[in-house]
Amino acid sequence: MKADPKVQRRLLDLQAIDTTLAQLAHRRRSLPETAELDAQARELSALEDERVRAQVAVDDLDRDIARIEKDVDQVRARKSKDEARLASGSGPARELEATQHELVSLNRRQSDLEDAELELMEQRETAQGALDDVQRRLVEVRERRAATERRRDETLAEIAKEEEFKRSARQPLAGDLPAELVDLYERIRADTGMGAALLTAGRCGGCRLELSGVDLARIRRTDPDDVVRCEDCRRIMVRTNESGL
Template structure:
């Protein structure tokens, strides 16, 4: 393939743009906010598991407290009924005596139930505190996630503007170059990441290897408009006065 030496040198301008675009793509993929968001997602997932367990603990205590309250209400109702009968003083003496014994038993039962209920209410207060603490941590994590997402979006917007600027410069440059030369360059770049490089002081700028004497002799014999390639990395080598030929 042949191309005017000046045209070949413009491949370096194209490569500079493509290198910048590749660097921008790498920045896009490796934004620190991405890793931060992944860590926050794991943190929120773990907190949600904790929240569910804490909520279950609160719900279980609420259910137990409700059961005890129902039992206390039943005892109170029974006491009221017995006290009314005892106050009326109607019935055999033996029955009235039995009512008195039952009231003693009911008072003891009520006291035991109320003590148990108080203990459960204290446990519930502690469990609710745990749940509230988890929910506060989740809210803080969500705030950090929102701030991180904003930083990520700002960075992506900045990268997008730079990419648009580089692409707008690339398009007319490609349009001015021979299609076959651009096609070769693009194929090499897709395969190796770098399509063209300077030949400087007998060294390929693509693979950084020093050319052998035979390769240098071959390139010296090539016409100025010949498109020469590195035998090692197969990239297009652009010759200048500093190529060491």
Template sequence: MKADPQAQRRLLDLQALDTSLAQLAHKRKTLPEYAEVDRLARELSALEDERVRVQVGVDDLDRDIARLEKDIDQVRVRAAKDQQRLDDGAGPARQIEALQHELATLARRQGELEDTELELMEQRESAQGALNEVEQRLATLREKRAELERSRDEALSQIGREEEFRRSGRAPLAGDLPEDLVRLYERSREQTGLGAALLRAGRCGACRLDLNASELNRVKAAPADEVIRCEECGSIMVRTEESGL
């Protein structure tokens, strides 16, 4: 293929833009925020499971305390009725003695229930403290995740702006080059990753291999408008004063 030497040199500018775009695409895929957000998501999931477990414990204690309060209220109501009957003084002595015995039994029962309730309330206070601590950790992690997501989105926005800037310069550059040269460049870029590279001091800038003597002689003998491709990697080798020919 023939192409004006100046057009061939401009392939290096096109390749520089494409290399920059490839680097930006890689940067987009490998932002450190992605891994950190994923890690926080797993940590949040585990912490949410812990929060549910602790919340269940608090709810169970609340139910037990409510049940005890109901039992205590029933004992109090029963004791109040017995005390009222005792205060009225009605009935035979045996009945009064029975009321006194029942009041003593109810008092012991109430004391036992209240002691149990106090123990449960202490457990509930401890469980609530644990729940508050887990919820605080959750809030902290959620805020950290939100900050990371904002940082990620800003980085993606910056990458997008840089990509748009380079694409805006690529289109007119490629449009000014011969179509067949651009097609060859694109085909080579798809196959090797680099469509064109500078031939510097007898070395291909794409594969970084020195040309052997016969290949170097072939390149030296080729007309200036001949499009030369590396025998090793297939990239277009652009010749300039740095080529060492």
């Protein structure tokens, strides 16, 4: 295949654009924010599980406290009834004496219930503190996740803008080059990621290998408009005054 040396050099401009586009695509796939968001999602999941357990603990204690409060109210109501009976002084002496004994038992029962309630309330305060703490940490992680998402979106917008700019420059450049040359370039680029490279000081810019004396001699014998390729990586080698020929 033949192409004007100036046309061949323009392949390097095309390759520079394609290299930038490949780098932008890689940058999009490997954004650090993506890994951060994955880690934050796992952290949020673990915290949400912890929050559920903490909430269940508080709810269980609330039910226990409510049950004891109901028992205390029943004891107080019974005490009020007995105290009213004793205050009236009516009824047989044996019944009044039994009522006094019942009041003693009720007072002891009320004291026991109130002690148990106080202990449960202390446990609830601790449980509520644990719930408040996990909820605070949830808020912090959600805020960090939102900030990470903003950074990711800003970076993706920058990448998309640069890609659009590069593609708009690529289209007319590729359109001005010979179709046969572009087809060859595209086939090589599809296989290797790079279709054309500069030959500098006897070294291929694609595979970075130094050409043998035989290969250099062969290239020297070719016409300037011949499209030459590296024997190792098969990429198009663009020759300039710096090629060492």
